[in-house]
Amino acid sequence: MPKAVKARLFNQLQEFRRVPPRRLSPQFANPDQAQFFPYLTGYVAFYDGDYKTAITELRKASQEDPFILILLAQSYEKVGDAARAKEYYGKVMANNGHGPTNAFARPVARKKLAGG
Numbered sequence: 516m517p518k519a520v521k522a523r524l525f526n527q528l529q530e531f532r533r534v535p536p537r538r539l540s541p542q543f544a545n546p547d548q549a550q551f552f553p554y555l556t557g558y559v560a561f562y563d564g565d566y567k568t569a570i571t572e573l574r575k576a577s578q579e580d581p582f583i584l585i586l587l588a589q590s591y592e593k594v595g596d597a598a599r600a601k602e603y604y605g606k607v608m609a610n611n612g613h614g615p616t617n618a619f620a621r622p623v624a625r626k627k628l629a630g631g
Contacts, residue, residue, distance in 0.1 A: 521563060528556050550576075554583055561586050566593040581610045581620035588624065604628050 557572030569590040576583045588603035607624035610617055 521559060524555070525559050525563070528552065528559060554580075557583070557586060557590075561590055566590040570594070578606075579610070580616055581607050581612065581614075582616035584610070585620040585623055588627070592627075601628065 553572045553575035554577070557569045557576060560566070560568035560572060570587060573583055573587045573590065578584065584603050584607045588600045588607065591597075591603060592600035604624040604627045607617075607620045608628065610620075
């Protein structure tokens with residue numbers, strides 16, 4: 516992800532945290548979308564190399580989404596917590612959904628659990 520894009524997304528997410536939801540622009544006013552912000556902040560932190568923040572934020576996100584679980588596993592791996600990384604790779608493999616997030620996450624988890 517280009518640095519300028521990461522910076523813009525990070526700034527938008529910081530603005531969301533700072534301003535109460537009702538005062539944000541219309542795209543952020545929908546409380547049903549608030550559940551996605553931990554994923555977004557975790558995603559940005561992960562790709563910015565801030566793995567501890569990524570873990571903190573992604574743990575608040577849906578623990579049923581294989582893509583979030585794979586990001587958590589990789590974050591734990593990056594901070595040196597191999598046991599937790601393995602646990603989350605296992606959670607990805609336990610998910611038998613047929614969506615695109617699982618199609619992406621399962622091969623990565625399978626390879627990691629096989630020692631790759």
